[in-house]
Amino acid sequence: MDHKAAMYLVYLAISVGLTVWVAITLSRNGQIFLEDVFADTRLARAVNQLLTMGFYLLNLGFVAVVMQSDSTIGSLSTMLESLSLKIGLVLLVLGVLHLCNVWLLGRYRRSRLRQTQPVPPLPPVTHLPPAGPHLPPTAPARG
Incomplete structure (x- = not known):
């Protein structure tokens, strides 16, 4: 087996394993x-x-698209460099998808909480009268 085929197999094993592990952890x-x-x-x-299903589809689709490598893999070090780049991209995509999910769900939660808050006891003031001229403070009268 040549280095490129070995790299593909290792990449698939690590990427699919990471995707399944992260999906199970996030789901639980x-x-x-x-x-x-x-x-x-x-x-x-x-x-x-x-x-969870969307997470699997997006990540495994990304893993499949990124799997192809145009570079020639002639040595073990070249294989490891290419492999680390591909796995790093998978990890970044996993992280970005997780952050997007948490951010969107957090926004939805805040919106729902705002809608369920009780109505304030007094309506908000829509217009304040203009302030009068500023007068210096007066000293209290002595008596």
């Missing part, structure tokens, strides 16, 4: 967060499964 630990976001356990579970 994100369930509590999603229950808080949606305030409904059934909806949170369904969204969690949909997010």
Whole structure:
């Protein structure tokens, strides 16, 4: 087996393994967060499964697209350099997708919390009267 084929096999094993591990971890630990976001356990579970499926599709699709290498792999060091670049890209994509999910769900949660807050006791003042002329403070009268 040549170095390029070995690199592809190692890349696939590491990338798919990382994707599965991260997806399982995020799915398990994100369930509590999603229950808080949606305030409904059934909806949170369904969204969690949909997010996990989308996560797998996006990441494994990216792994497949990035797998091809145009460089010639003639030595073990060249193979390791190319492999580290490819795995680094996979890790960056995993991180960016995770941050985007957390940011979007956090925005949704804040919006939902704002809508469920009670109405303030007094309506907000829409117009303040113009301020009068500024007078210096007066000394108290002595008596």
